[in-house]
Amino acid sequence: MTAGPVRIAVDAMGGDYAPGEVVAGVVAAVREGGLQVGLVGDPEVVGAELSRHDAGGLPIMVVPSDGVIEEGEQAALALRRKPRASILVATGLVKKGMADGCVTMGSTGAAMAAAAVILGLLEGIDRPALGGPVIGLAPRTAVIDVGTNLDCRPAQLLNFAVLGSVFASLFWDIEVPRVALLSVGGEVGKGNRQVREASELFERTLPNFIGNIEANELPMGKTDVAVADGFVGNIVMKLTEGLGAGIAELVAERLKGRLPDDQVDELAREIYEVNNLVEVHGGGPLLGVRGISVVGHGRGKADAVRRAIGTARRSFEGDLAGTQAAQLQKIREAAPESA
Template structure:
């Protein structure tokens, strides 16, 4: 299996990406060949590590306007990665770069699975029972009820195939548990999910999101993106508060070992490095979006996610489901 790897995505690119390649050399993922894609000047760095190298003429900056980048940067690392996917020369592609541009290149070059109204981005989200899949987190800010219903279908397939959950519980993020809550679009989405064959458990409020009631949580990209960034900021704040508590305990010689153990467990559960990134669901090939602040460990986790999705033929399973069902 060949996985394309954008060398110019993270905030620390290409340093973080090169460190990820070093980590992958030390801890290889069985059956995976990593194919780095980067600008001229990195040849010796990549070949010295024993990887093949594909040269791109350009890169997309994190602050570039996605629509402009998609029009003007057809020889960028992202564009080349998508083209190689389309030509079946890669089995998956990973980038930690500009979300809008990555999504734009994917739609332009790869298209979407027949029957899917609008692809979405799903991200593993921490809960008391492990992780749930939160979809969408930024692809579509104004999703229709049909879009949201289809996110439930695609998210359920991901949870069953990649997360190993036999009958995933699907919830709709809303302002109340009652089916009458929310605006007309939310009520229509509830109706579509309720009438479907999905294991729909109803509306879920924000306060219950991390309690593990659902395996898949459906929302639009506007709410999902805010929620995801809030969770990341909250995790960082909790970590800082625990660290201060440890320092205080050390000074007072009281319970430092126990506090440090608790901190390690909480940070591990909230750490995005464990899952690496989000998956673009609804595309005919596997595309994984890693976090812009990804470390080497997080990027390796993103590679592992891409490998799992491609190996299980996630896109093919979604395609099959939408041929059997018109998607709403």
């Protein structure tokens, strides 16, 4: 790592509110100090947004790109068709050593593909993984994976456990994070074949494995890392977000006229935010890649962008990629048959 400010490349064109909210978030993050940011995007458009802020003298530069990979585009095809797209240029700056990490609020698939192709994957990793806290009542419980790997072998779930443990140690200062498998029952032998075989592998390999956990136990903080394939993890995350939005709307409707409007709005917003952590807190790092790439929520606004940049900074300063590689190597040595 180099001395001096941490250098972050930010995809200015990615996300529902780009580039306006992205630029605003970058300015706020840089004003906190210790950062240099390259805003990657259409120079004319990004420059116009930057001029709306009193950003003179701030260490922000505009890095030209051409095109955006949108949500819904086939990532592998888009990477070939749009080689100068903003997410590719931002990720490329990390690969070239011109940035210490990159951040996007745009397409998760594009960010994953760019990280895998440009940065490369750690040994033993098939695809990047994405995970972190998704339930506000348990803000120190990371669920991994939350949608990037839908069909997983037990060995992949073991990798998720290692990657999630490194995440929990770095971001929450937990020396030995507790790891659990998300299943339909807490008893040994419960679950489908995938979970049963993974449980046996975890028992042999992970001293911090505490067994299975059911979804209703996630809000209680009974584990630091809850491991699931991306199909299950994404359902948990989306259900939590939907319940938060629905309950917030119901509470606002029922309390209207019974409490002052500002109190109703505050309570509804708190319920929504507690159940939409990814949107509120910015996003999380792609795990299992040889570098720092943080993917934020597409609906995230300026404060979420600022937080996502802070996550990238923390990931770089804590050597997230190097620590993951070291821990994966230990697992391969302890259980070579799972590699």
